[in-house]
Each structure stands twice: as C-alpha cells, then as structure tokens.
Amino acid sequence: MLDTLDLDLSLDKNTYESQIETLMRQVRSLQKACWDKKLPMIVVLEGWAAAGKGALVKKMVNYMDPRGFTVHPIWPPNEEEQQYPFLWRFWRRLPVKGSIGIFYHSWYTHVLEDRLFARIEESKIPCVMAEINAFERQLVDDGNAIAKFWIHLSRKELKHRLKEYAKDPLDSWRVRPEDWKQEKHYGKYVDYAEEMLVQTSTGSAPWTLVEGNCQRWAQVKVLTQFAATLTEALDRLHIRTPILPPTPFQEHLNPAEPDLLAQVDLNLALSKDEYKKQLREAQVELLKLQMKIHKHQVPVLVLFEGWDAAGKGGAIKRLTDVLDPRSYAVHPFAAPTDEEKAHHYLWRFWRWLPTAGTIGIDDRSWYGRVLVERVEGFATELEWRRAYQEINEFESQLTNAGYVLVKFWLHISPEEQYQRFISRQNDPFKQYKLTAEDWRNRDNWAFYEVAVNQAIQRTNTPNAPWTIVAANDKYYARVKVIQTVTEAIRTKLKRR
Amino acid sequence: MLDTLDLDLSLDKNTYESQIETLMRQVRSLQKACWDKKLPMIVVLEGWAAAGKGALVKKMVNYMDPRGFTVHPIWPPNEEEQQYPFLWRFWRRLPVKGSIGIFYHSWYTHVLEDRLFARIEESKIPCVMAEINAFERQLVDDGNAIAKFWIHLSRKELKHRLKEYAKDPLDSWRVRPEDWKQEKHYGKYVDYAEEMLVQTSTGSAPWTLVEGNCQRWAQVKVLTQFAATLTEALDRLHIRTPILPPTPFQEHLNPAEPDLLAQVDLNLALSKDEYKKQLREAQVELLKLQMKIHKHQVPVLVLFEGWDAAGKGGAIKRLTDVLDPRSYAVHPFAAPTDEEKAHHYLWRFWRWLPTAGTIGIDDRSWYGRVLVERVEGFATELEWRRAYQEINEFESQLTNAGYVLVKFWLHISPEEQYQRFISRQNDPFKQYKLTAEDWRNRDNWAFYEVAVNQAIQRTNTPNAPWTIVAANDKYYARVKVIQTVTEAIRTKLKRR
Numbered sequence: 006m007l008d009t010l011d012l013d014l015s016l017d018k019n020t021y022e023s024q025i026e027t028l029m030r031q032v033r034s035l036q037k038a039c040w041d042k043k044l045p046m047i048v049v050l051e052g053w054a055a056a057g058k059g060a061l062v063k064k065m066v067n068y069m070d071p072r073g074f075t076v077h078p079i080w081p082p083n084e085e086e087q088q089y090p091f092l093w094r095f096w097r098r099l100p101v102k103g104s105i106g107i108f109y110h111s112w113y114t115h116v117l118e119d120r121l122f123a124r125i126e127e128s129k130i131p132c133v134m135a136e137i138n139a140f141e142r143q144l145v146d147d148g149n150a151i152a153k154f155w156i157h158l159s160r161k162e163l164k165h166r167l168k169e170y171a172k173d174p175l176d177s178w179r180v181r182p183e184d185w186k187q188e189k190h191y192g193k194y195v196d197y198a199e200e201m202l203v204q205t206s207t208g209s210a211p212w213t214l215v216e217g218n219c220q221r222w223a224q225v226k227v228l229t230q231f232a233a234t235l236t237e238a239l240d241r242l243h244i245r246t247p248i249l250p251p252t253p254f255q256e257h258l259n260p261a262e263p264d265l266l267a268q269v270d271l272n273l274a275l276s277k278d279e280y281k282k283q284l285r286e287a288q289v290e291l292l293k294l295q296m297k298i299h300k301h302q303v304p305v306l307v308l309f310e311g312w313d314a315a316g317k318g319g320a321i322k323r324l325t326d327v328l329d330p331r332s333y334a335v336h337p338f339a340a341p342t343d344e345e346k347a348h349h350y351l352w353r354f355w356r357w358l359p360t361a362g363t364i365g366i367d368d369r370s371w372y373g374r375v376l377v378e379r380v381e382g383f384a385t386e387l388e389w390r391r392a393y394q395e396i397n398e399f400e401s402q403l404t405n406a407g408y409v410l411v412k413f414w415l416h417i418s419p420e421e422q423y424q425r426f427i428s429r430q431n432d433p434f435k436q437y438k439l440t441a442e443d444w445r446n447r448d449n450w451a452f453y454e455v456a457v458n459q460a461i462q463r464t465n466t467p468n469a470p471w472t473i474v475a476a477n478d479k480y481y482a483r484v485k486v487i488q489t490v491t492e493a494i495r496t497k498l499k500r501r
Numbered sequence: 502m503l504d505t506l507d508l509d510l511s512l513d514k515n516t517y518e519s520q521i522e523t524l525m526r527q528v529r530s531l532q533k534a535c536w537d538k539k540l541p542m543i544v545v546l547e548g549w550a551a552a553g554k555g556a557l558v559k560k561m562v563n564y565m566d567p568r569g570f571t572v573h574p575i576w577p578p579n580e581e582e583q584q585y586p587f588l589w590r591f592w593r594r595l596p597v598k599g600s601i602g603i604f605y606h607s608w609y610t611h612v613l614e615d616r617l618f619a620r621i622e623e624s625k626i627p628c629v630m631a632e633i634n635a636f637e638r639q640l641v642d643d644g645n646a647i648a649k650f651w652i653h654l655s656r657k658e659l660k661h662r663l664k665e666y667a668k669d670p671l672d673s674w675r676v677r678p679e680d681w682k683q684e685k686h687y688g689k690y691v692d693y694a695e696e697m698l699v700q701t702s703t704g705s706a707p708w709t710l711v712e713g714n715c716q717r718w719a720q721v722k723v724l725t726q727f728a729a730t731l732t733e734a735l736d737r738l739h740i741r742t743p744i745l746p747p748t749p750f751q752e753h754l755n756p757a758e759p760d761l762l763a764q765v766d767l768n769l770a771l772s773k774d775e776y777k778k779q780l781r782e783a784q785v786e787l788l789k790l791q792m793k794i795h796k797h798q799v800p801v802l803v804l805f806e807g808w809d810a811a812g813k814g815g816a817i818k819r820l821t822d823v824l825d826p827r828s829y830a831v832h833p834f835a836a837p838t839d840e841e842k843a844h845h846y847l848w849r850f851w852r853w854l855p856t857a858g859t860i861g862i863d864d865r866s867w868y869g870r871v872l873v874e875r876v877e878g879f880a881t882e883l884e885w886r887r888a889y890q891e892i893n894e895f896e897s898q899l900t901n902a903g904y905v906l907v908k909f910w911l912h913i914s915p916e917e918q919y920q921r922f923i924s925r926q927n928d929p930f931k932q933y934k935l936t937a938e939d940w941r942n943r944d945n946w947a948f949y950e951v952a953v954n955q956a957i958q959r960t961n962t963p964n965a966p967w968t969i970v971a972a973n974d975k976y977y978a979r980v981k982v983i984q985t986v987t988e989a990i991r992t993k994l995k996r997r
Binding site: 067299318331 | 529530533556558559562563564567571572574579580581582603605670671674675728785788789792795796814817818822824825826827830831833838840864930933
C-alpha cells in the first residue's frame with residue numbers, strides 16, 4: 006500500500022506559492038464558518054519522524070485565529086494518564102464545538118511507536134484498533150469533522166533528514182533517540198503503519214496518504230484535503246438536521262421484548278436484625294476487598310440509576326460507610342455545565358473516571374442519554390438509538406482497561422414512590438430533595454418503563470452486566486448493592 | 502505551643518453519642534444552607550499519621566448530601582503536578598461555589614512531610630509560608646470559609662496506634678513507611694508543625710488545635726468548630742454585600758500619578774526593510790532560546806493586553822511563527838465559562854499555565870479584573886482594589902517557581918484605533934473581529950486610560966515587569982515584542 010505511493014511527486018516553488026496562498030485564504034474563511042456553525046474539527050498528523058509535521062502545523066495555523074484552534078503535541082503518557090484507558094487523555098483534549106483540535110501525533114502512537122517499542126502487547130492490537138474506530142465514529146456521529154494524514158517518507162529521505170536535523174544546532178533537539186530507531190526498523194514500522202491504515206481507514210474517518218519527500222507537495226496536499234473535509238462537514242450540516250415530526254413516545258414495549266422490571270420481586274425484604282447482620286458482613290467484606298484493589302491497583306466504577314426516591318443516596322451511603330475516604334469518590338451527575346455541553350455527551354463521564362485502586366461511584370450516569378434525554382426529547386431518536394452502541398463501546402473500553410464495572414437499577418413500585426414523595430414533602434430535611442421535576446417524571450412513568458427496559462436489555466453485556474435491585478424494602482436493597490459490588494470485585498480479582 | 506495541649510481530654514461514650522447526634526443534624530442543615538447560598542467551604546485536615554483523620558472524614562460526610570462535597574486525598578505530587586507551582590494542584594481541586602472541599606492532607610504537606618524528608622530547601626520555607634497565607638486570604642476574600650485542623654497526638658499514642666494498625670490486616674495497608682518516620686523524628690516534626698501553625702494561623706484562616714489522643718473528643722471538637730466556621734461565614738454573607746451606590750468611574754488620574762501611557766513615543770516605527778531584517782534576527786534568536794528553555798525545562802508565560810485592534814493577534818503570530826508548534830500554546834481568554842465563574846477569578850488562569858520547557862501565550866489575562874471588570878462594573882471597587890495585591894502575589898508565585906513572566910501592553914492612539922476599526926469593517930476577513938463591544942470600549946477610552954495606568958503602575962514588579970509597546974507602527978511593535986521576550990529569557994538563563 007505505502008510502497009505504491011509515488012514519492013517523487015513534487016511541486017516547484019512558484020506553483021507552490023500560488024497554490025498555498027489560495028489555500029490559506031480558504032482555510033481562513035473555513036475556520037470562521039466552523040466557528041460560526043459550532044462545528045468541531047479534529048486533525049490527526051501521523052507519519053515518520055522529520056516528515057515535516059511541525060512545518061505543516063505552522064502553515065496550517067498561520068492564517069487561523071488563535072481563539073479557534075489548539076495544537077496538541079502528544080508525548081508518551083505521564084503517570085496519571087497511564088492509570089486510565091488509553092483514550093482518556095485524548096477525550097480530555099477534544100476540541101469544543103466550533104474549534105479545531107490539531108493532534109501532532111495522536112491515539113495512533115499506541116499502535117505505532119508503542120508497538121515498535123513493545124509497550125503494548127501484540128494480542129491487544131486488534132482490540133485497540135476497534136476502540137479507535139469506535140472513538141472516531143462516535144465523534145463523527147456527534148458532528149465532528151475528522152481529517153487524518155499519514156505523511157510518508159522513503160527510507161533514504163528519512164535518513165537524510167535525520168542527519169540534517171542532527172547537524173543543525175537549531176533542530177538537533179527535536180531528533181529523539183526513538184526517531185533513529187524508525188530508520189533502523191523501517192520495514193517493521195512500514196508494516197505496522199500499513200496494518201493501522203487499513204484497519205482504521207473507515208467511511209467516517211478515512212486516512213489521507215501524503216507523499217512527503219517533497220515538503221511543498223505534502224503541504225499543499227494536506228491543506229487541500231483539510232479544506233475539503235471541512236467544507237464537506239459544513240455542507241453536511243444542512244442535511245444533518247432534517248425537520249421531522251417529534252419522535253412519538255413508546256408507552257408499551259414491543260410484543261417480543263421482555264419486561265425485565267415486571268419480573269422483579271418487589272416483596273423481597275429483610276428484617277431489621279437480618280439487615281444489621283448482613284449489612285455488617287457485606288461491609289467488612291467490602292473493606293477487605295478495598296485493600297486488595299488498592300494493592301493490585303484495580304479501578305472500580307459503580308453506577309446508580311433508578312426511579313426518583315428509589316434510595317440511591319441511602320445505598321451509596323451504606324456502600325461508602327466503612328471505606329477509607331481516600332479510596333472512593335462519589336460523582337453525582339446532574340445537568341451538564343456549558344463546557345460539558347460543548348462536548349460529546351460522554352465527555353463528562355470520561356472526565357471523572359476513577360483512578361487505579363479506587364472506587365468511583367456515579368449517582369446517575371451516561372444512561373441519561375437513553376433515559377431522561379430520550380423521554381424528555383433532549384436527544385433525537387437517531388441520537389438515543391445510536392447511544393446503545395456508544396455506551397457498550399465505552400463500557401467495553403473500561404473493562405478492557407481492567408475496570409470492574411457494576412451497574413444498578415434501583416427498582417420500586419409507583420405506589421412506593423408516591424409514599425416516599427409524600428414523606429419527603431413532610432420532612433424539613435428532605436424537602437429539598439423533592440422537586441417539580443420529580444412529579445413530572447412520575448407522570449411519565451410508562452415512558453420511562455419502556456426506556457429502562459430497553460436500555461437494560463441492550464446494554465446488559467457479559468463484562469458490564471446490570472443488576473436490577475428490588476428496592477421497595479430499603480434494607481434489602483442496601484445489602485444487595487454491597488453484596489453485588491463485592492461479588493464483582495471478587496470475580497475480577499480471581500480472574501487476574 | 503503544642504506541648505501545652507491537654508492530651509488527656511476525653512469524652513465518654515454516652516456524652517459523645519448525644520453530642521455527635523446534635524452536631525450531625527447541624528452539619529446537615531448547614532450544608533444545605535451552604536449550597537443554597539453558593540458559599541464555598543474548605544476544610545483542611547492535618548496532623549499525625551493515625552490521628553484518626555479517616556474516621557473523622559467519614560463522620561463529617563456521613564450526614565451530608567454527596568452532591569455538595571468532595572474529599573481530596575492528597576498524596577505526593579505526580580510528574581505533571583511537579584511541573585507547576587506547588588499550589589497549582591490545589592487550585593485545581595478548589596470547591597465550586599456552594600460546595601465543600603475536604604482536604605485530607607493539603608498544601609501544608611509541603612512544609613511538613615516535604616520538609617522532614619528534605620524534599621524542599623530550608624531557605625524556601627518562609628516564602629512557601631507566605632504563599633500559603635496569600636492563597637488562603639485570596640480565597641477567604643472571595644467568600645470561601647476555611648477551617649483548618651491540626652490533630653495532635655502524644656508520641657506514646659502515635660506509636661501505640663501505628664503498632665495497632667500494623668497488626669490489623671484491614672488497616673495495615675494504610676501505614677506507610679513514612680508514617681513510622683514521624684514517630685522516629687517526633688521532636689523535629691513537632692518543631693516543624695509549631696512553626697507552621699504559628700506562621701499560618703491568620704485572622705482569615707486560623708488553625709484549630711485538636712487534642713487527638715481521645716478520638717471521641719477530637720471528633721466532637723472538629724465538628725463543633727466546623728459548624729461554627731460555617732455558621733459564621735453564612736452570617737458574614739449578610740454583611741458582605743452592603744448596597745452601596747455604584748463606584749464612580751475615574752476619568753482622570755490622581756495628580757500624583759504618572760501617566761505612563763502618555764509618555765510612550767507613538768512615532769517609533771520601522772521601515773519595511775528594517776522590519777524584515779530585525780524580525781528575522783529576533784525570531785532566530787527566539788528559536789535558539791526555545792531550544793534552551795526546553796533543555797533546562799524553564800516555563801515561560803507571555804501575556805498580551807492592549808487596546809482593541811492594537812495588534813495583539815499579529816504580534817502573537819510573529820512571536821510563534823518560527824517556534825516548534827509543540828513548544829508553545831496560545832490561550833485566548835474571553836468571557837469565563839460557568840464552571841470558571843463558579844470559582845475564584847484567578848482559577849482559570851491557573852488552569853492554563855504552561856508546563857516546564859514550554860511557552861504559554863495569554864491573549865488577554867487576569868488583568869481583566871482591574872481593566873474591563875473595573876470599567877464595566879463587573880467587579881466591585883473592593884474587588885478590583887484588592888486585585889492588585891492578588892495579582893502581584895500570583896505573579897510572584899509563578900516567578901518563585903521559576904517562570905519567566907513577560908507582560909505587554911500594546912499601546913496605540915485613539916486615532917490609530919479608529920483607522921483600524923474602519924479598515925476592519927471594510928475587510929470581509931476581518932469584519933468578525935470588530936464587534937459592538939469594541940465601539941463601546943472605545944467610548945470608555947478615558948476610563949480605560951486611568952485603569953491601565955494604575956494597573957501597570959501597581960503591578961510593575963522587578964520579577965514581573967510590564968513592557969508598554971508603542972504599537973501605532975505594527976512593524977516596530979512586533980519586533981519589540983519578540984526582542985523583549987528573548988531578552989527576558991536570556992536574563993533568566995544567565996541567572997540560573
């Protein structure tokens with residue numbers, strides 16, 4: 006594939022200058038349009054060391070307004086970044102809507118340099134490729150334009166440039182020892198690159214191969230493609246938002262769908278004595294396991310969904326009661342902030358992932374996309390339907406990275422909810438917990454039932470299974486929650 | 502000081518339980534008030550290892566709504582955190598308005614553990630104490646309530662507890678080798694602690710010394726003081742916002758104040774040939790220095806302030822033109838996001854500090870507080886007057902941490918600005934740069950002149966001096982900017 010590139014392609018200075026001038030003007034007005042239309046754009050620059058990526062970035066941003074772009078130089082991950090799934094540090098750097106993120110090296114180093122230097126196991130490569138494809142597709146679906154460039158050099162040209170760089174005192178610092186290894190292992194690196202290009206050249210985010218021996222040629226080619234991608238994405242905006250009648254809400258499950266909530270035995274209960282005894286046992290067990298996950302640096306993520314007043318807060322309290330406060334963090338997710346709104350809906354959950362050895366507890370979660378956002382119409386039908394896949398991908402990225410993931414739906418009957426609302430209303434300490442929204446959600450019970458059932462069914466995967474907890478009895482529910490968490494951790498530790 | 506504490510103070514179980522119950526209810530309703538009033542609160546827990554801080558945090562948060570607090574366990578700084586001034590990682594963790602940040606260890610480890618283990622130079626201790634005091638005062642002035650606790654143990658009790666912990670399989674992991682060193686160097690540690698307590702017990706953020714040998718006593722004392730601090734801060738809210746007539750704007754400098762802007766020779770200019778030559782020379786020099794700051798891991802921060810259309814963008818472009826795109830980042834600061842608004846106004850600038858070896862370029866900066874916020878009335882008179890000191894403190898924290906700090910005011914005449922506005926209006930590519938706000942700012946020229954003069958005069962410090970650049974001639978200004986930056990870097994490198 007790469008060997009069929011015609012690396013002799015070149016441009017003379019005059020042609021280059023006239024073309025680049027036109028391109029720069031185009032880039033400038035496209036950036037403006039991108040900003041006005043709130044379109045986020047991602048540029049990925051990969052290729053050989055000394056391929057001219059730096060000069061290219063300089064050209065690219067030369068006519069741009071600095072308020073609208075950020076250059077992200079990607080170095081090997083630091084200590085903190087290594088504790089998360091490898092895509093974490095890229096999620097953090099994604100451009101907000103309307104701006105352009107230029108990645109000078111990117112997530113692809115994980116299947117290139119890391120592979121060359123055996124910093125990643127060979128067996129993990131296919132999985133990483135799939136994660137990258139999912140990542141990019143999610144972004145494109147969310148409206149991002151992505152342009153990816155592989156700047157190719159012949160071995161001879163690579164060697165020549167490294168030598169030239171090393172000679173020049175102004176450039177020598179830029180040549181790292183690793184760069185010489187690219188030259189030494191040129192063949193192997195080409196193989197890795199080709200595999201990567203084939204696996205990750207998708208319909209939504211194709212690679213552009215760039216003949217890099219002539220810098221002028223390379224710059225014109227990259228800028229032309231950059232402008233084309235951006236233009237196309239801007240054009241697509243008009244197609245993207247067809248005015249359709251609002252999604253009709255489903256009040257009943259489809260006949261073939263199981264009603265998982267209806268199957269829950271809401272009579273399950275514990276006496277106060279049983280509760281005290283079992284709670285204590287489960288908590289002690291959890292405390293022991295906490296010590297082990299700390300020792301083995303296993304990250305644990307427990308998420309809570311459930312009806313309003315189903316007892317999420319109380320369950321979280323009992324779960325964390327015995328834990329060392331340094332070993333866990335509770336993240337309640339309410340309405341997103343405006344920074345969060347300017348990103349993909351999964352962005353804020355990536356932001357608050359627990360680090361290795363600790364327990365993250367999410368009070369509400371990304372399931373909002375297929376629950377409240379679906380029912381309230383904040384997400385379009387296309388968006389929430391797509392979300393099941395996105396969520397499964399996200400969760401498998403977590404479990405692939407070694408996370409224990411526990412998901413709870415706390416289930417109560419509508420009658421029980423009504424009782425609890427009323428008692429909240431009468432308790433001065435709890436009044437603030439009850440809002441008009443809670444009553445409105447209650448009116449939408451039937452819609453939520455459908456949404457919850459479908460969400461659980463579509464995202465109940467072997468590595469990230471749901472636990473529906475019968476929560477009419479708080480004692481039973483609290484014990485069940487802790488037992489489920491300890492069971493999941495135990496299983497994980499055994500499998501290590 | 503610590504030796505006069507009566508460590509025999511204790512509480513029996515019954516008294517404890519009745520008192521703690523009352524306290525917990527109080528904490529619960531105070532947290533609610535804190536949330537409603539958007540009051541941020543900071544709790545600092547310091548003291549000996551095994552002093553019961555963990556159990557205390559658990560008690561403290563036991564009745565709280567998890568949406569309103571975060572526990573921050575503080576470990577030694579990681580790789581990334583070490584690249585910044587030591588307060589950076591704490592700024593990042595400050596509570597948003599309305600919530601409670603509980604620091605389980607804190608910035609004080611820098612003058613305790615780091616000192617015990619010689620991770621900080623003795624000569625730096627006084628400076629760090631001063632930085633901590635400034636940090637806390639800034640937060641209190643901004644409306645934060647701060648409660649700081651030193652939980653004290655006798656040497657005998659410390660030894661006893663460490664032994665007990667080490668025996669218990671559920672607790673042993675919590676005893677670090679460092680903790681035993683506290684016992685070994687008890688006397689020295691007491692000296693360090695006393696010095697710290699004396700130096701940092703300020704009017705705005707006093708320490709509470711807690712007799713820790715009896716855990717029950719300690720918990721009741723801490724919770725009582727915590728509730729008292731929070732109550733007092735809530736009470737102060739009523740005093741804090743007296744309804745005063747709006748600050749009258751100053752249209753003229755006070756007679757004794759120098760008019761720094763009027764002294765600028767706006768006729769300074771370069772011919773096109775001189776410009777090309779000097780620009781090239783300065784850029785090459787900058788490129789060489791960039792290599793050196795990369796090598797020596799020196800962080801550089803260049804900030805641009807100036808009249809609208811003074812040519813900040815163009816100057817930044819020439820400054821970055823020759824630089825490797827991985828070596829710098831431009832941060833344009835416009836209106837703050839809602840997350841930023843929920844913090845101290847300096848918070849967002851801490852967020853985007855350049856790392857070691859790179860150049861950060863701020864297009865607009867924290868000077869907004871004493872310029873636009875002052876003139877537009879977004880900051881109260883008390884706030885912007887206080888800001889000069891806050892800014893000087895912030896900047897000296899940067900330069901103490903090894904930053905090169907370069908500050909520019911790009912100065913043009915009102916006539917020149919008018920010409921540029923008109924030409925922007927006529928250029929389709931530049932129209933978007935000109936807004937109604939620019940015209941309004943122009944109407945406020947006289948007010949800004951006063952604000953700029955006063956800001957420059959009050960914040961022109963030896964380590965962070967201002968450079969007022971005559972910018973009627975763009976050529977002259979651009980060259981001057983680069984030359985000033987290179988000069989500052991050269992001076993810093995010589996002084997190393």
